Amino acid sequence: MEIYLDNSATTAVHPEVVQLMNKIMLEDYGNPSSKHKKGVDAEMHINEAKEILASIMKCDKKEILFTSGGTESDNMALIGTALANKRRGNHIITTMIEHPAILETTVFLEKNGFRITYLPVDSTGCVKLDELRAALCPETILVSIMYANNEVSIAEPVAEAAAIVKEYNPEIVFHTDAVQAFGKYRIIPKKENIDLMSVSAHKLHGPKGVGFLYIKDKTRINPIIFGGGQQKAMRSGTENVPGIAGMALAAKLCYEDFDEKINRLYELKEYFVSRVLDIEGTVYNGKRGREGTPHVISISFEDVRSEVLLHALEDKGIYVSSGSACSSNKPALSGTLKAIGVKNKFLDSTIRFSLCTDNTKEELDTVIATLKELLPVLRRYTRH
Amino acid sequence: MYKAFLIKYGEIGTKGKNRYIFEDMLVRQICHALKKVEGNFEVTKENGRIYVEGTDEFDDEEAICALKKVFGILWICPMLQVKDEGFDKLAEDVIEYLRTTYKGRKMTFKVNARRARKNYPLDSMGINMSMGEKILDAIPEMTVDVHNPDIYVNIEIRSRINIYTELIPGPGGMPVGTNGKAMLLLSGGIDSPVAGYMVAKRGVKIDAVYFHAPPYTSERAKQKVIDLARIVTQYSGPINLHVVNFTDIQLYIYDKCPHDELTIIMRRYMMKIAEHFAEQTESLGLVTGESIGQVASQTMHSLLVTNAVCKLPVIRPLIGFDKQEIIDISEKIGTYETSILPFEDCCTIFVAKHPVTKPNKKAIERSELKLSERIDELVKTAIETTETIWVE
Numbered sequence: 111m112e113i114y115l116d117n118s119a120t121t122a123v124h125p126e127v128v129q130l131m132n133k134i135m136l137e138d139y140g141n142p143s144s145k146h147k148k149g150v151d152a153e154m155h156i157n158e159a160k161e162i163l164a165s166i167m168k169c170d171k172k173e174i175l176f177t178s179g180g181t182e183s184d185n186m187a188l189i190g191t192a193l194a195n196k197r198r199g200n201h202i203i204t205t206m207i208e209h210p211a212i213l214e215t216t217v218f219l220e221k222n223g224f225r226i227t228y229l230p231v232d233s234t235g236c237v238k239l240d241e242l243r244a245a246l247c248p249e250t251i252l253v254s255i256m257y258a259n260n261e262v263s264i265a266e267p268v269a270e271a272a273a274i275v276k277e278y279n280p281e282i283v284f285h286t287d288a289v290q291a292f293g294k295y296r297i298i299p300k301k302e303n304i305d306l307m308s309v310s311a312h313k314l315h316g317p318k319g320v321g322f323l324y325i326k327d328k329t330r331i332n333p334i335i336f337g338g339g340q341q342k343a344m345r346s347g348t349e350n351v352p353g354i355a356g357m358a359l360a361a362k363l364c365y366e367d368f369d370e371k372i373n374r375l376y377e378l379k380e381y382f383v384s385r386v387l388d389i390e391g392t393v394y395n396g397k398r399g400r401e402g403t404p405h406v407i408s409i410s411f412e413d414v415r416s417e418v419l420l421h422a423l424e425d426k427g428i429y430v431s432s433g434s435a436c437s438s439n440k441p442a443l444s445g446t447l448k449a450i451g452v453k454n455k456f457l458d459s460t461i462r463f464s465l466c467t468d469n470t471k472e473e474l475d476t477v478i479a480t481l482k483e484l485l486p487v488l489r490r491y492t493r494h
Numbered sequence: 495m496y497k498a499f500l501i502k503y504g505e506i507g508t509k510g511k512n513r514y515i516f517e518d519m520l521v522r523q524i525c526h527a528l529k530k531v532e533g534n535f536e537v538t539k540e541n542g543r544i545y546v547e548g549t550d551e552f553d554d555e556e557a558i559c560a561l562k563k564v565f566g567i568l569w570i571c572p573m574l575q576v577k578d579e580g581f582d583k584l585a586e587d588v589i590e591y592l593r594t595t596y597k598g599r600k601m602t603f604k605v606n607a608r609r610a611r612k613n614y615p616l617d618s619m620g621i622n623m624s625m626g627e628k629i630l631d632a633i634p635e636m637t638v639d640v641h642n643p644d645i646y647v648n649i650e651i652r653s654r655i656n657i658y659t660e661l662i663p664g665p666g667g668m669p670v671g672t673n674g675k676a677m678l679l680l681s682g683g684i685d686s687p688v689a690g691y692m693v694a695k696r697g698v699k700i701d702a703v704y705f706h707a708p709p710y711t712s713e714r715a716k717q718k719v720i721d722l723a724r725i726v727t728q729y730s731g732p733i734n735l736h737v738v739n740f741t742d743i744q745l746y747i748y749d750k751c752p753h754d755e756l757t758i759i760m761r762r763y764m765m766k767i768a769e770h771f772a773e774q775t776e777s778l779g780l781v782t783g784e785s786i787g788q789v790a791s792q793t794m795h796s797l798l799v800t801n802a803v804c805k806l807p808v809i810r811p812l813i814g815f816d817k818q819e820i821i822d823i824s825e826k827i828g829t830y831e832t833s834i835l836p837f838e839d840c841c842t843i844f845v846a847k848h849p850v851t852k853p854n855k856k857a858i859e860r861s862e863l864k865l866s867e868r869i870d871e872l873v874k875t876a877i878e879t880t881e882t883i884w885v886e
Contacts, residue, residue: 421709491748491844 111427113473117313118260118290118406118464119431124315127360131317131352142349143340152351159358163322166365168298170327175345176354179321180289182335183308184211186323186345187285190331191252191306192219198281199249205229205237205266206449208256211308212287213445225249234397235264235450242271246278253284257291257307261446261462262395263379263402265291272303283329289313289321293364294372294404305329311353315466316360320353371467375404378465382474383407389481391489395452395460407463408447410456413489419461422484428477431462497554499561500650500658501544502569504666519669519697520544520566526731527560540652541610547575558662563729565695566672567664571648574657581616584655585628588647591657592633602639603629603659607649614651621649668697670731676809677772678702678781679764680723680735682715682837685783685812687722687829688820692811693781694730701775702733703768705740710844715837723885725829732886736771739879740764743872744844750864753846757791758853759862762803763873769804770877779807785815790849799853 114122134155140148142156160171177183192202204216206228216226227245231237237255246253253275258265272284285306288297292307293314299307307324311317325331325344337346364371380399386392391412396402411419416432423430447457463477503520521537521544528535533552538545546561554572561570576587592603607621616624626638629647650656678690680702690700704719716737723733740760747759768780784792791800801808812820824830862869 417712418710421712423709424713425709491745 111476113428113469113477115463115465115469115473115477116429116431117466118462120312120318121315121466122468123312123317123356124360124363126363127316127356130359131356134352134355138351142351143338152349155351155355156349159354162358162362166361167324169300169324173325173327175323175325175341176349177321177323177345178319178350179312180209180287180308180310181211183310183321183323184209184287185215186331186334187287187306187308188212188215188219188252188254189334191283191285191329192224193332193334194330195251195283196224199251200224201227201247201249202252202254203227203229203242203245203250204254205231205256207231207235207237207259207261207446208254209260209287209289212254212256229255231449233451234401235259235262235395235446236397237266237271239267239270239274242274243278246275246282248279250279250282253282255284255286257286257288257297258294258403259396259406259446260290261406262408262450263398263406264396265295265401265403268304269302276303283331290403290406293361294375296365296368299324299326306331311357311360314357314360314364316357317353320350320357322357372404374467375465376400378469378471378474379404379407381471382463382465382478383409385474385478386481389478389485391485393452393456395447395450405465407465408460409463410452410460411485412456412459413492414459414485416459416461418488419484422488423477423480426480426484428480431464432460497548497552498573498575498656499546499557500571500573500656501546501561501567501664502571502661503544503566503664504568516566516669516672517544519672520564523564523566523669523671523731524561527564528557531556531560533557562662562664564669565665565667565697565729566669568666570662570664571658572660572662575654576657578614578651578655581621581624584649585625588625588649588657589629589632592629592636592647592659595659596636596645598633598635600635601644602637602642603645603647604638604640604643605629605649606646607651609651611651611653621651625649665695665729667695670694670697670729671699673697673699674778675699675701675776676779676781677768677775677777678733679768679783680704680719681783682718682722682833682835683783684817684824684830684833685785685788685820687726687783687833688823688827689781689783689809689811690726690733691729691823691827691829693809694726698781700726700730700733700781701736701771701777703736703738703764703771705738705764705767707741707744708739710741710744712837714835718832718835718837720883720885721832722829725827725832727886729827732884734775735883735885737881737883738767738876740876743869743876746865746868746872748844751861753844754848754850755853755858755861756844756846757849758796758799758858759865761791761796761800762858762862763869765800765803765808767873767876769806771880772806777806779809780804781809781811783812783820784810785812785817785820788817790851793851795852795854796850799855799858802855 138151140152142149142153160174163174164171202224220226229237229241255266255268255271257268268286275282275284283305286304287308289310292309305326310321333344335346340346386409393410395408420430420432447460517539521539524537534549536547536549574591605622605625607618609618629636645659648658676693676698678700680686694700702723706716723735727733743763751759787793
């Protein structure tokens with residue numbers, strides 16, 4: 111038995127996606143820049159992918175830039191915008207609960223003469239818009255606020271934040287890291303005043319190593335990767351054709367019967383949360399209901415170290431994360447959990463369950479039963 | 495011209511009538527180490543020296559790197575081997591060799607000829623003098639110093655003629671396998687892999703025991719120990735790694751015994767289990783990475799109490815080392831970076847805030863009486879369910 115509840119870390123690739131990528135790798139393996147038929151066949155896959163993604167976001171095809179994934183998209187959004195706008199100012203605003211792909215990049219920019227404001231969040235992880243208003247200044251060139259958090263269940267008020275920014279100064283570039291949100295929300299960047307948006311394929315049942323950056327037409331941004339001039343020299347390097355095609359198909363499948371799927375996810379989530387909170391010594395982090403994201407569930411378990419619980423669940427075939435998978439490799443405690451004010455004793459006791467539409471109520475029942483069986487034992491043996 | 499190495503060994507030359515055993519073992523270990531190097535090699539022993547000759551093309555650096563990890567080797571001398579085509583040709587080859595190796599640097603030299611083949615027309619003194627003159631004439635930057643030269647130009651007349659000037663230090667020690675076998679208690683830390691390296695250096699073949707405590711320790715922690723063992727095998731040769739599931743024993747001790755004694759009691763059972771595998775595999779001792787006073791379980795008092803359960807000698811090669819000295823060796827042998835990966839090991843998961851530092855053997859034995867009901871059965875199960883991994 112295997113129950114995979116770590117879909118915020120990565121997802122299983124959809125079999126149809128695998129099939130398509132397989133075919134492209136075996137048959138349409140050409141370099142899209144080649145002038146012969148093999149190249150044209152490969153290029154066609156890229157165009158098709160752009161069409162699919164553009165129709166999902168109701169944007170123009172030329173506003174999509176393919177990258178190696180969320181991290182590169184975030185790096186390009188921040189560094190590329192900072193470089194292109196440094197004459198106008200050197201101030202960048204982001205939040206305290208961003209993914210390291212943002213926060214490590216802002217540290218780099220800080221070392222290179224940029225000033226960064228990190229906006230605080232409330233106890234559910236929601237960014238404080240008053241603080242955003244107060245932080246905006248004439249030197250501000252870029253604001254980056256994530257669409258949905260990767261550690262706790264919260265969707266940020268991105269449209270409101272972007273409106274505030276654009277009202278203050280329409281020249282300021284607004285970026286959102288939508289790695290956890292794309293596929294879970296219908297995001298029409300233009301409707302929400304989003305100039306830049308990062309997306310990764312492997313969070314939506316697509317392959318790893320591919321993603322895109324939505325770049326609204328006429329946004330001032332510089333490339334950060336140089337070479338053969340592919341993608342209008344905005345991102346050199348031979349396009350990852352099978353990855354790009356796989357990502358587009360995965361996105362298309364995600365948005366089929368979309369409302370039904372999202373309703374089901376919220377229903378599964380609420381089903382699980384209400385039952386897990388019946389267990390003694392559990393605390394829910396983030397927002398419940400529709401204000402939270404449909405797939406992320408962060409629970410603190412009193413008197414249990416998350417890593418031990420994680421391995422005990424693993425032993426029963428249940429896969430989860432401690433905190434966020436991306437920060438789990440480091441001994442450091444989670445930034446988001448700290449920022450939303452999770453009590454110290456819970457920082458090292460928090461598990462993230464993250465769902466996908468393939469999960470079932472029966473699986474969640476098994477997880478609840480397993481937790482009820484494991485927790486008393488694990489709580490008996492603690493460190494002093 | 496051929497490339498080859500002269501291997502000089504120190505200590506094993508002094509072992510009297512057992513010498514050939516040591517030499518044969520060294521030849522075997524050299525062959526084993528060179529298996530991973532691209533190319534084919536012939537390893538021969540002759541008059542207290544070992545020659546490594548490449549029978550086809552090979553990369554010097556790669557071969558030297560492999561030889562530097564063979565215990566028993568004192569010096570590695572890269573040689574040029576030439577056919578005997580008369581003294582004048584030999585002189586040409588020597589001069590060419592010195593020119594390419596030292597590229598016109600100012601230095602002093604002394605020719606050091608050895609004639610293993612006595613039918614060579616010149617004797618050793620003759621070669622020294624004539625060759626010295628030829629070098630002085632050909633390379634003006636080089637001058638003779640017979641007392642304290644920068645380099646010795648060694649010329650050995652055998653069936654072929656060997657020319658060498660360079661001595662690269664080997665690891666020293668004795669060939670692995672010449673001193674029996676021992677069982678290493680390997681954790682994921684910095685110390686135990688170094689301890690394994692140190693006994694292997696003295697010619698001891700090692701196997702290892704690792705105590706795994708799922709779910710308190712992760713699969714990655716286990717993989718880390720396998721990775722560490724693999725690094726040590728570069729020096730020690732293949733290791734049989736016994737992975738013991740220790741969780742139930744640990745929890746049982748936790749349930750029954752005072753918590754400040756957990757670590758010490760746990761270590762006593764680790765020793766007992768390690769000794770079981772040692773005896774099963776005819777090992778002559780246990781090896782640990784302990785160093786006096788490093789942690790509570792390594793005070794003199796604690797060592798006495800853990801030692802008391804063992805019949806075999808417990809070898810602690812790091813006993814007098816400071817942490818930094820141990821780290822220095824682990825960096826040198828390449829285990830440090832793996833050792834510091836942050837995974838919990840079973841010694842730290844239940845560690846008390848104030849563990850006993852001066853345990854009393856009688857008191858500990860009294861505490862252990864509380865385990866009498868199930869401990870034998872748990873130890874038996876742990877031994878029976880042990881997974882053995884061949885690491886090389």
